[in-house]
Amino acid sequence: WVNGDESGALDADCDGNGYMGDKYGYNFVHDTGKITWDNRFDSGHGTHVAGIAAASQKNGIGISGMADAKIMALKIAKDEQTTIAESASIAAFEYVYQAMECGVNVKAVNCSWGGDRDTNGILSKAIAAVGKKGALSVFAAGNDGKNWDNVSGVLSTPYDLDSDYVVIVGASNEQDEACF
DSSP states (O other): OOSSSTTSOOOTTTOTTSOTTOSSEEETTTTBSOOOOOOTTSOOHHHHHHHHHHOOSSSSSSOOOSOOOOOOEEEOSOTTOSOOOHHHHHHHHHHHHHHHHTTOOOOEEEETTOOOOOSSSHHHHHHHHHHHTTOEEEEESSTTOOOGGGOOSSOOTTTTOOOTTEEEEOOBOTTOOBOO
16 A cells, blocks of 8 residues: 555645655554564564455465455554554554545454453544444454453453454464464
8 A cells, every 4th residue: 555646655635644754654653654564573463464364366476365455554563562552553543544534445454463451442433433434443363362252351352342343353273273
């Protein structure tokens, strides 16, 4: 995905989102438009999952992805940390919403980071706003190795979301058994 026209020029009519240099997306961790794929200090998980989903189909190279999609890179995870600031995930959803307002055809948001508790409901509202515009938010269920069907009490987002705009996916092994 390129913000603006295919030459990489930013769309002056609609790019009033306040983010400087956001040609391919935005790095909310370092507050910069400079986007690089996960470096040697990152786990690489988000890039890995997005790459699988957006891989070209039927080209005889590597895997065949889910769709020939473009990736809007939005970094919200700090290097080598297991938690994500709720403010970063909300800012990323606001960025996606603004892009959709400007006519960007966003159909899915990769939330392979799973999530943490939505303490004030703002993340839920941001997910709903993007969902009402047509994008599904896909969250990971297996990152923490728990069977969430057997957990009681306060759960973690997205597990506590009652949303028509969220799909939760889990991992399976070679025998198609759930990985908890």
